[in-house]
Amino acid sequence: MPATDSAPVIRFENVVKRFGDNTVLDNLNFEVRKGERVTLIGPSGSGKTTILRLVMTLEELTDGYIYIDGEPFTYEERGGKRVARKPKDVAKVATKIGMVFQQFNLFPNMTVMENIVEAPVHVLGKSKEEARQRAHELLELVGLSDKADAHPSRLSGGQQQRVAIARALAMDPEILLLDEVTSALDPELVGEVLSVLRNIAETTNITMLIVTHEMQFAQEVSHRVLMFDQGRIIEDAEPHVMFSNPREPRTKAFLQAVL
Ligand code: ADP
Numbered sequence: 001m002p003a004t005d006s007a008p009v010i011r012f013e014n015v016v017k018r019f020g021d022n023t024v025l026d027n028l029n030f031e032v033r034k035g036e037r038v039t040l041i042g043p044s045g046s047g048k049t050t051i052l053r054l055v056m057t058l059e060e061l062t063d064g065y066i067y068i069d070g071e072p073f074t075y076e077e078r079g080g081k082r083v084a085r086k087p088k089d090v091a092k093v094a095t096k097i098g099m100v101f102q103q104f105n106l107f108p109n110m111t112v113m114e115n116i117v118e119a120p121v122h123v124l125g126k127s128k129e130e131a132r133q134r135a136h137e138l139l140e141l142v143g144l145s146d147k148a149d150a151h152p153s154r155l156s157g158g159q160q161q162r163v164a165i166a167r168a169l170a171m172d173p174e175i176l177l178l179d180e181v182t183s184a185l186d187p188e189l190v191g192e193v194l195s196v197l198r199n200i201a202e203t204t205n206i207t208m209l210i211v212t213h214e215m216q217f218a219q220e221v222s223h224r225v226l227m228f229d230q231g232r233i234i235e236d237a238e239p240h241v242m243f244s245n246p247r248e249p250r251t252k253a254f255l256q257a258v259l
Helices: 048-055 087-094 112-122 128-141 157-169 187-203 215-221 239-244 249-258
Strands: 008-019 022-033 037-041 063-068 075-078 081-084 097-100 175-179 207-211 224-229 232-237
Touching (some): 008 048, 022 232, 037 048, 037 215, 224 239
Parallel strands (some): 097 175
Antiparallel strands (some): 075 081
């Protein structure tokens, strides 16, 4: 368990997100400390994926601020005004963040190795040799050492997702965002992906923000679980409390329906 006084690595301050008239997140405040693994649960449409997409800068904030490592991310307050930060400053902070998606999103025309070294070489400016060496280590970590030269279409969904995890880790992110990473998989392939993630959780200190329907997995790897309903956190608890003795009737009803 990360020390309770460790610095927040992600902080949402009065975050508002609207799509047209639909207010998805309404003045949301929360923080995630360094090394903490936090899972977001709640009914479909409650705003969980939107939170990850905001952190990944795939969605624009309607109002409020996100801080990464204490630094304002996409917007900052200057002279009492809320102003957008320069794209180059945003990009610098964004290199601290990696994301794995439901649909893998691998480059189909590249081999596994090329997929993994692409961003470290072109974004971080690593040498090809250094990037390849790290990629080999990561392929070993995800159990795919023998697939470096394969194209994604030759791999099972579970293998593709493990490559996507290796690709995200190749950027040495401080924060890993996992968005329903097993939802697109056939049931028999879910276990191998979760087992790789468990291993990463056990052997690294990487901060994780997780959206998943796999409640057993959430219970095992999370330090903290946030229950969302209509864009608000209605309960914030350690997993053993959230899953066995939730306080809120809406949490109870949700867990009864999914467990
Ligand atoms: P969850 O991950 O909890 O299922 P989402 O964050 O995906 O919820 O969605 C929250 C709400 O935002 C839903 O009402 C959804 O329809 C809406 N939404 C998400 N993305 C978009 C978009 N690109 N355009 C319009 N509405 C969106």
